[in-house]
Amino acid sequence: MTTPTDPEKIESILSTAEKLRWDIGSNFHDHLMEAIYTDAARIADRAVSYPEKPPRFDLDRTIDRLVTSRVWGFPLMLLLLMIVFWLTISGANYPSQFLAWLLLDNGHPLLKTLAADINLPWWLSGLLIDGIYLATAWVISVMLPPMAIFFPLFTLLEDFGYLPRVAFNLDNVFKKVGAHGKQALSMSMGFGCNAAGVVATRIIDSPRERLIAIITNNFSLCNGRWPTQILIATIFIGGLVSAQWAGLISAMAVVGIAVLGVFFSFAVSWGLSRTILKGEVSTFSLELPPYRPPRIWQTIYTSVIDRTLIVLWRAVVFAAPAGAVIWLISNITIGDAVLAQYFIDWLNPLGLLVGLNGIILLAYVVAIPANEIVIPTILMLTTLVLGSGGAGRGVLFETQSLGDTAALLQAGNWTLLTAVNLMLFSLVHNPCSTTIYTIYKETGSLKWTTISALLPVVMGFVLTFFVAQVWHLLV
């Protein structure tokens, strides 16, 4: 491949360059840039003609003044987030119910009857229908509706040009905590998917600041975790108030968790930049792009194709084997109890100590490949513990509405503390395996990958432990 070039000639080129560099002086780069800018200005000036009078009222500038204003910037940001979640939560309920009715209430018995008709062995029909099918159906009915509403809304905001304004608003804070202002952008990407957010940190030039951005990206609530937050907030937080306020209050709870995540991003960045990742803050210029009217139909189409279906597919791919695993561990008996019971009993003391329970912790172990299946796993395992032998074992309750889910969880001894701590733990725990792998690929370092994976788990346990202790003192 390589053509042999006379090494002497190469040496001579480099030494000539070295010598000439001294001759022309150190401001060569500036001279060159100046020459480029001069030429660019001259050519542009000849080609572009501007309108006689600038328009009196510039809509873009007016919007910008508002959304990046010191006073209104942050409240507007929160308000927009609230609206997005409120639409998601109140809009997702009905399609969710319909899908549950279709896939769980009718689909499942139908398949069971079918399996009985063709004389499928009980273990095969259990594994396939009670395990794999139910887990998958659950993921679809719980996750598809909120995602199909949330992603298009988020993409519309992105298309409109709002994200750089968010970065602009947050830039100052990031600088104060010793991180790069562009981290606001990779953080925003993380709200979609942490693995994508980690890749997006490539826009940060300094390795130090890039590592901070990578490690803290996990605090952006990702796709896989939104449904958990939305569901738990709807049942437990929304359930605290009367029906007409439930949607709003649950939306506020979810926004609260998301904002807490941003706060953790700042706090951990601050901690890192003062301990193991010390260094100077680099400056950068951020361009605020013009507002572009979003192309609504195209946005909805691409966000459904690009985001919703891909995330859903990933969830299904991971849910199916997880369903099989759950069914297996709840049907393989050792001694006088099933396997899962041993795991749950073993994890329960730790779980209760941090205000969760053994089922939730086991679900998080099963769900390391994908956060998406945490809730279905919890529900299936809770059913298992409550179901006393026979057909109920490892088979999901036929829950067709949120009310039934709530009843199931309350029967599993869930309290408001369990719900709050689950929401917190869902925000602060290890990244999914895809993200961990991406971090390894991006950093090429085992050390930083380990830190990125372990730091949040430890933080999660400390946080939930603390909250549980305070709770027990007060309540």
Place this chain on the structure above:
Amino acid sequence: MSKNGSTTKTSAPCETCPAHNVGNLKKLGINMDDWDYVVALAGNPNTGKSTIFNALTGLHQHTGNWPGKTVTRAEGGFEYGGSRYKIVDLPGTYSLLSTSLDEEVARDFILFGQPDVTVIVTDATRLERNLNLVLQVLEITNRAVVALNLIDEARRHNLTVDERRLARDLGVPVVPTAARSHEGIPELLQAIHEVATGKVVGKPHRIQNEPPALKKAIQQLVAEIEQAFPGLPNARWVALRLLDGDRRIIEAVKRGELGDLSIGSTERVNSIDMPLEVA
């Protein structure tokens, strides 16, 4: 539309020729096992490179209205006028003279990937700043086409851009486009095709106004480089980078990678992978 067709001195008659027809465009998506030409899409951040990429390939690369969305290369293919094209969507950069990872991806591809055509996507409403990058790319290659994108937005702001004048000054074809609504895409394809097949040969603008001492230094170094690497298409740019002390280029000279450039190999760039290094 007809006014936009006059993209270069040579392409005006092509308005009537049968090749000037979107019907000839066959979007190949990511299906591109072998190709005749490689096209690179470069440009400042947020000028619509990915939108143009999607329009040409029929793919749905995620597009978004914020700078820095594309940080890796995306590849796709299309067929036009009987030739198969591979098209590479590069991360947006303001300049080829700095060293952040996303900018390096773009710079290395234009230099070491040796694309047959480099399409520089510019924002018509911010032409002056966009031209800085255009001029730097034109230092590297003469096989370039400038897409004057977001022309619809320029119209909305009552800006008029004289694309013929611009083409004359830059010495390469200039095509006004509004990729979101597919305006100007046929003309862009035609221009890409003409440059790729060599029907149009650009005489790109080279940076003027350097101080005399600099000019002399460049000439001396170029002469020496051309002697060592005969057939190198962008000796002048290599000289500029050597004078600036660009370590990546010095390495390339040392390892004889420049020799490969004169042969023209597109494989090499795939092996350029830069893991993040931290002390």
